[in-house]
Amino acid sequence: MTVALVGYTNTGKSTLLNAMxxxxxxxxxxxxATLDPTARAFEIEGVPFLMVDTVGxxxxxxxxxxxxxxxxxxxxxxxxxxxxxxxxxxDYGMQLxxxxxxxxxxxxxxxxxVILNKCDVAPEGYFPRDAVRISAKTGAGLEExxxxxxxxxxxxxxxxxLFIPYAQMGGYGNLRPLLTERSVKYTDxxxxxxAIIPAIYAEKFRRFIK
Ligand SMILES: Nc1nc2c(ncn2[C@@H]2O[C@H](COP(=O)(O)OP(=O)(O)OP(=O)(O)O)[C@@H](O)[C@H]2O)c(=O)[nH]1
Ligand SMILES: [Mg+2]
Numbered sequence: 608m609t610v611a612l613v614g615y616t617n618t619g620k621s622t623l624l625n626a627m628x629x630x631x632x633x634x635x636x637x638x639x640a641t642l643d644p645t646a647r648a649f650e651i652e653g654v655p656f657l658m659v660d661t662v663g664x665x666x667x668x669x670x671x672x673x674x675x676x677x678x679x680x681x682x683x684x685x686x687x688x689x690x691x692x693x694x695x696x697x698d699y700g701m702q703l704x705x706x707x708x709x710x711x712x713x714x715x716x717x718x719x720x721v722i723l724n725k726c727d728v729a730p731e732g733y734f735p736r737d738a739v740r741i742s743a744k745t746g747a748g749l750e751e752x753x754x755x756x757x758x759x760x761x762x763x764x765x766x767x768x769l770f771i772p773y774a775q776m777g778g779y780g781n782l783r784p785l786l787t788e789r790s791v792k793y794t795d796x797x798x799x800x801x802a803i804i805p806a807i808y809a810e811k812f813r814r815f816i817k
Contacts, residue, residue: 608760608805609646609657611683611717613710614692615702616663619724621645623692623743624660627752651757654764654803655787659683664709680713688759689719690752695729695740703735720755765804769815772797782811 612620628647645660661683683689691706693699703721710719723734727742734740739755741748771779773796785808789801804812 608654608688608763609659609686610756610760611659611661611686611689612692613661613680613683613689614663614706614722615694618663618692618694618697618702619743620663620692621660623690623722623724623741624658626743626746626749628658651753653789654757654766656756656760659686664706684713684715684717686717687763688756689715689717690722690756691719692722692724693738694725695723695734696725699723699734718759720759722752763806765806765809767802767804767809767812768817769800769802769812770797770817771800771815775815779815782808785811 612624614620624645624647628649646657647660649656649658661680689710691703693702693706721735721738723729723738723740724743726740726747727745739748739752741752743749776798786802786804789803792799799817800815802812
């Protein structure tokens with residue numbers, strides 16, 4: 608499952624990617640520090656996710672630039688969840704609207720969470736109720752963010768205990784790339800596997816589920 612970081616430029620998307628995944632992506636107090644999408648793996652409660660960083664948006668982005676960004680954003684457009692990162696110390700209303708409009712122009716339709724970053728330097732004030740308030744710099748709010756990501760995506764996968772008789776290992780082998788194995792234990796007559804299966808493929812594994 609892929610979580611894409613999208614939003615206005617300089618709001619802290621790459622800093623958040625680094626904080627969530629232990630990556631070492633360039634972050635900079637400058638416009639367009641990120642020009643190519645970077646993906647990193649991370650886990651929440653033992654479930655693997657992929658986080659994709661993207662180029663930042665600007666207000667009134669010229670159309671030809673949106674076209675150019677389209678390919679860069681392609682990986683993000685196919686995400687299961689978008690995190691719209693805004694700067695809580697800046698004009699986050701404008702940033703959010705610009706991002707929503709740009710995403711709409713790109714034909715984006717996946718669910719999203721609004722993230723208000725830089726809360727360590729933001730003044731107290733009114734913030735959108737459902738937004739997740741964090742500081743990618745200090746780590747504040749990241750546990751809550753993980754809970755919200757997990758919650759938003761929990762219908763997309765199932766955790767299952769599988770038993771594969773040795774005689775059926777061939778059939779299982781063909782399906783194996785579709786799931787993530789968390790633990791594998793061999794017994795006399797087959798293999799016990801703790802797995803995380805994308806919900807859309809769960810049916811294919813039905814005969815192996817204990
Ligand atoms: N105070 C504070 N600064 C932050 C926080 N997160 C990021 N920054 C700073 O904000 C600046 C921009 O961070 P980036 O992570 O490069 O922002 P970005 O959204 O990836 O920017 P683009 O790639 O240009 O779109 C850097 O100077 C970061 O150190 C935060 O939570 N608090
Ligand atoms: Mg960046």
